[in-house]
Structure formats: structure tokens, C-alpha cells
Amino acid sequence: MQTSILNTINTPEDLRKIPAEKLPQLAKELREFIIDVVAAKEGHLGASLGVVELTIALHYFFNTPKDLLVWDVGHQAYGHKILTGRKNNFGTNRKLNGLSGFPKRSESIFDTFGVGHSSTSISAALGMAIASKLNGENKQHIAVIGDASIASGMAFEGLNHAGVTNTDLWIILNDNAIGIDPSVGALKEYLTKAGIEKKPKQANIIEALNFHYSGPIDGHNFDSLFSAFEKLKKVNGPKFLHVITKKGKGLQKAEEDQVTYHAPGKFDKKTGEVFPKNDQHLPPKFQDVFGLTLVDLAHENKNIIGITPAMPTGSSLKFMMQKFPDRAFDVGIAEQHAVTLSAGMATQGKVVFCAIYSTFLQRAYDQVIHDVALQNLPVIFCIDRAGLVGEDGATHHGVFDIAYLRCIPNMLIATPSDELELRNILYTASLGLNHPIAIRYPRGRGTIKDWKKPLEKIKIGSSKKIQSGKKIAVLSVGNMLQNVKEAAKSFPENSIEIIDMRFVKPLDEEQLHQIFKKFKKVITIEDGAVCGGFNEAVLSFANKNRYQSSIIPIGIQDEFIEQGKTAELHELAGISVKKIIAALEEEILSGH
Numbered sequence: 001m002q003t004s005i006l007n008t009i010n011t012p013e014d015l016r017k018i019p020a021e022k023l024p025q026l027a028k029e030l031r032e033f034i035i036d037v038v039a040a041k042e043g044h045l046g047a048s049l050g051v052v053e054l055t056i057a058l059h060y061f062f063n064t065p066k067d068l069l070v071w072d073v074g075h076q077a078y079g080h081k082i083l084t085g086r087k088n089n090f091g092t093n094r095k096l097n098g099l100s101g102f103p104k105r106s107e108s109i110f111d112t113f114g115v116g117h118s119s120t121s122i123s124a125a126l127g128m129a130i131a132s133k134l135n136g137e138n139k140q141h142i143a144v145i146g147d148a149s150i151a152s153g154m155a156f157e158g159l160n161h162a163g164v165t166n167t168d169l170w171i172i173l174n175d176n177a178i179g180i181d182p183s184v185g186a187l188k189e190y191l192t193k194a195g196i197e198k199k200p201k202q203a204n205i206i207e208a209l210n211f212h213y214s215g216p217i218d219g220h221n222f223d224s225l226f227s228a229f230e231k232l233k234k235v236n237g238p239k240f241l242h243v244i245t246k247k248g249k250g251l252q253k254a255e256e257d258q259v260t261y262h263a264p265g266k267f268d269k270k271t272g273e274v275f276p277k278n279d280q281h282l283p284p285k286f287q288d289v290f291g292l293t294l295v296d297l298a299h300e301n302k303n304i305i306g307i308t309p310a311m312p313t314g315s316s317l318k319f320m321m322q323k324f325p326d327r328a329f330d331v332g333i334a335e336q337h338a339v340t341l342s343a344g345m346a347t348q349g350k351v352v353f354c355a356i357y358s359t360f361l362q363r364a365y366d367q368v369i370h371d372v373a374l375q376n377l378p379v380i381f382c383i384d385r386a387g388l389v390g391e392d393g394a395t396h397h398g399v400f401d402i403a404y405l406r407c408i409p410n411m412l413i414a415t416p417s418d419e420l421e422l423r424n425i426l427y428t429a430s431l432g433l434n435h436p437i438a439i440r441y442p443r444g445r446g447t448i449k450d451w452k453k454p455l456e457k458i459k460i461g462s463s464k465k466i467q468s469g470k471k472i473a474v475l476s477v478g479n480m481l482q483n484v485k486e487a488a489k490s491f492p493e494n495s496i497e498i499i500d501m502r503f504v505k506p507l508d509e510e511q512l513h514q515i516f517k518k519f520k521k522v523i524t525i526e527d528g529a530v531c532g533g534f535n536e537a538v539l540s541f542a543n544k545n546r547y548q549s550s551i552i553p554i555g556i557q558d559e560f561i562e563q564g565k566t567a568e569l570h571e572l573a574g575i576s577v578k579k580i581i582a583a584l585e586e587e588i589l590s591g592h
Contacts, residue, residue: 005029010085012059012110023060023222027052031250033087034078039269042391043094043101046248046261047146048078050176050219054144054243055079057225058172062140068112068128072121072145074102075262076174084110094391096564102395116395117363118149118333122158122171129167142170147191148183148310152333162238163210169238175216176247181259181313185332191242206240215242220249259313283449286441287384289419290426291316294353295323296455297430304430305345307331308355309338315355315384335360339367339379346377351430357385358398358440365404372436373410379436380429386440386478387527388556388570393563398440399556402477403532405438406505412437412460413504415534417481419451421502427455442479442527444566463508469497471588473519475512477501477534480525480575487580496584504534507541516547521587523552527575530555554583 005022006029009015018026030052038045056079058069064084071077081099082090085108092098103111113124121143129141149155150173162169175191177183190205206213212235217224225243232239247262248254253272254261260274267274284292298304298320306328312318320328331338335356342352361368361383372379386398405411412435416422422441429437466485474496476484481500488496497519499511515522524535535553542551556573570576574583 006033006082006087009083010087012064012083015056015059015083018060020060020222020226023053023056027056027222028250030056030079030082033082033090035251035269037090037093038078038264039267041091041093041095042263042265044075044078044263045251046254046258047073047076049250049254050245050247051076051144051174052079052250053220053222054172054174054225054245055083057222057229058142058144059083061226061229062142065109065112067140067142068125069110070113070121070125070128070141070143071103071115072143072149073118074115076144076146077103080110081108084108094393094563096562096568098563100393100563101391102393114395116392117360119145119152119155121145121149122155122162125171126158126162126165126167126169129169130165133167138168140168140170142172144172144174147173147175147177147188148333151183151185151187153336159206159209159211166237170232171211171238171240173215173240173242174219174245175242176245176258181310181330183332184310184330188332206242211238211240213240213242215240216244217242219243219245281449283446284419284451285316285445286419286422286443287314287316288319289422289446289451290355290382290384290441291319293423293426295319297427298324298327301351301430302327303349303351305329305342305350305352306355307338307342307345307352309333309335309360311355311357311360311384314357315382317355335364336367339364340371342379343367343371343375343377346372346379347375351378351380351432353380353382353426353429355382355384357396358383358387358401359385359389359396361401362404368405368411368436369408373408376410376435378429378433380426380433381436381438382426383438383440385443387442388561388566388573389443390566390569391563394560397561398443399528399561401438401440402504402526402528402534403536406537407532410435411505414439415478415502415504416441417476417479417500417502419446419448420453421458422446423451423453424456424458428458428460431457433460440478446479447482458502461503461506461508463502463511464500465511466498466500467496469495471495472521472523472584473497473499473515474523474525474584475499475501475515475534475538476525477504478527480527483570483575483577483580484525486577487584490581491584491588495588501534504537507537509541512538512541513545516542516545516549519549521550521552523554523583523587525575525580526555527570528556529558531558552583552587554580 005026094101102116125141125143306320308317310333342354526534
């Protein structure tokens, strides 16, 4: 029986003691280890399988952590984590109080920069390289970036600056022609030609930016990698190595279906078959309600356009792309472009639905203000993954959108509580609005199986009373209503008044006047940041109208929430059914 090489490695220093001829065997073991853990524990799979040889080669050749290695996004960094002292607790990856699913500075000295969003690696590594030069330090700085991420504007900004520096900066392009969905755009086509033709002249776009270009080379061949590293080490200034890899390599199913196996859930580690999910009887995912409703609306209105920055599957815009390919656009990892493209279309009378995750809309904040709201263009922002999203952790939780949007003039903010509300606000927005609107909805499934009801127009700024009560009022936004209704079952009938506010901006002031005249205690509940969020909007209303009622906030406090199952994080954040019951009991028992 062959002795395990991987079991002898706890740090890259251990790795460098292994004879180079044994590295292919180590690569095989590392792939098997990743497959074993992810098959049982879930997580991101394809990206890490695709860079196994590259990961080993980087830590073998460079003197990490003195030489600084920066991963872009971090989906591909599982092998890196396993080789840098985290093998024995890798089973806790993405779990509550376990390892983060992404590189994280507080977790390891080998994680030189915290990531989770794309296209940050070049700027970060360049910053490190300039600092090293100023400090008189002799070290290398390596950014590993994918072909989808390098097409982002921020990556180009970093390349543009790096080209006029004389820093020890390496850009390793991990080119596999796919991010989460297939890569799109002219640069992707350019790189594909470079990979097929393998002619240096295809590198002109990189060389024009003053980089020394090398490649493309086979990213699964150690001899090719080490040969390229040795040659580039002798080159002064910024250098660019184009590496061709296959996402999902080593697991046939993952190679054949790279979209599904980006993060497949649990699967059979031997065959690669994803375990079937018995979810046909379950209510739909909010993203599918959005995507399928948009198709329904687009059938009736030829001016409807759908736009997403690189998330057609995740946002379910894929349904419209299949039905109306000339009216639905994946613009790549380019959130700023997506927003201003939407604004440009809106000036020409198009009804534009820009589908974007809450955490990624943060990347286009100036465009939301300057290009959309300032011009009062009726772009419809469909903000998926609002609230706590679970195992992806702090980089992906959508908890800041209410706070950062409600301060923007002209912006409407809708918070549908279930599938029917989402469907109807999408319909309402499609009929034409005088302002831009943000419609936020959570990751995961709703509660209503029979959701394809006749469409109804919603009055902008209207709330809905769910039940009447006499002791305390609860003002809820979004899907927190489900937790509130469940919590209210633990109390006598008619004790708790529940209002589904539906909108954070504008607030239903008529409803709020009635609430504050009737109750001395009002609880606000949101799955977003309390600082600047819905609670502060209600506080501002009460203060302006000189109401004296106590207003108790339940929501995400002034801290970053890490990874874990969504239910676990709801409990930690105090917005679970159990915690809402406890808060209601405390306020009711403390008197009117």
C-alpha cells in the first residue's frame, strides 16, 4: 500500500521537502481529499479541483508566506488551505465557528488578503509589492486570478497601474473559460484564441500594458509550470503567466457539467452523481419566482430587459435568456457596468430589471447614485440574496442594502414578504414607475407552493395589517414576517399587532400614525443592519412627529456575521423565531 504523501504535509515547508517527481501523486491525493470532504460536507468544488497542480507548484516554488500569494475570489483556495496547516479541521469549512469558505487574514498567515468578491487580487498584490519596495524587502507577490474575474473593471485598473511600476508582481491567469457560469465578453474570446493558437502575438493586449507575458501553458503539468516560473523569475518588473486549466479536473461529472459542480451540494465521491433533492413538493426559490415571473411579464411587454453581472443561473435570469435571448444580458463580472448599462437603456424607454445580489450591488454604489438616482431613471433593481445567506459568510451576507439605499433620494425600497408579494411588486414595477426601485428578497425557498396567482398591482408605500393586537406592535419587513407570525402563535390571541410594512421607502405613514397613537411599545424587525436600516427610518418618523413610544430594534447589530447555516445565524443575530418570542415576552412583561 502506497504511503500517503498528503499526510506528511502540514505546511508548505513540509511540501518543499518532497522530491518533485512525487508531486503528481500528491496532486492525486489532494484532489481525492477535496472530493471526499466536499462530497460529504458540501462547498465549492470545481474551482479547487481545477487548480490542484497550480496550488502545489506555487507553494513548492515560492517561499510562502514570505512571498505573498493572493487568491482572487477564493472559490479555488481549498487546496491552499489544506496545504497550509488546515487539513485536519478542513471538515469544518463553511460551518459555524469553523473555517471560512474563503481566504481570511485572521485565519492563517498564509491568507495574505481576505477575499470573497472577485477582481481584488491584482490591486491588493500590487499594493503589497509597492510596500515591499518602499521597505527595501526582497520578496515576490503573486496574484492568481480567473478569466472571468480579470474581465472586471477593477482588474483592468490594477493592470493599468502595475504596468508603470517596476515591482516584483506576478499575475497568474487561471484560464478555464468559466467562472460560476460560462465566461462572457470580448476578452474571453481573445483569451480562448490565445489558448487554442498558443501564439505569443495573442498576448499583445497584456504586453501593451508593459507586462512580460508568458504562455499559455498547461496548468496541470508540473514541468511546464516550474519551467515557466524559472524563466519569469529572471525577469524584472511585472510579469503575466497565462495558465490553461480545466475546472472540475479529476472528477468526470464535474468536468462535464462545470456549472452544476461549481457548488454541487452533497454527491457520491466515487461516481460524482449529485444526490437527488426531494424538493419537487417544496415551495419555490425566490430567485425562480423572480426569473419565471420576469418571463411572464416579458411576454406581455416587449420593452422589458433583463441584465445580470455574471449570475444568470444564481439569479434565474437564465429563464429569460432562454426565452428572449436578445433582451436578456449577462455582462460578466461588471456590476458598475451593469447598473449604468441599465440606466442607459432606461433613458430610451426600456423597462430594465437589473438582477444583482445584495452583496454585489455594494460594488456599484456610485453608479446607483450618480447614474440612476440622480437622473431619477426608473431602473428596477432586483436584489437577490438579501439578508443572511448562510455558509458563504461575511463577504456574501446581504445585510447592508436597506441602510445604503434608503439615504439615496428618489430611491424606492420594496421588501416583499413572500412569493406572491414578490410577484406582484415585479408586476407593479413593470407597469412603469416615476423612480428607481430596489426590490429585495432572500436566498432560499419561500412558503407558498401555489404562487402563480393572477397578478395584482400594489400601491407603492402601502403596508398590510396581518393581525390586530392590544399589547404591542411589531413592524416587519421582508421575509422576517414568517418568523414574526410563527412567534406570535406563542402568545394569546389579540395580544400582538403585526404589520407587514412592505416598503422601507416610502414608509406607510398613515399606518405608522395609527400604530404610534395606539401603542407605547413598538418592535421593528429586519434581516439587515440596524444601523441606518429600517429601524432608523421608523425612529426618524417617530421623532419628526414627536411620538414618545419606545421603539425596540431587532436586526443585525453593528458587527459582521460569519458563516454557518442560515438558521444558526438567525439565532445568533437574534432574529430567529425563538429569539423573537423571547424579545416579545420581555417587552410585554415589562409593561406598557
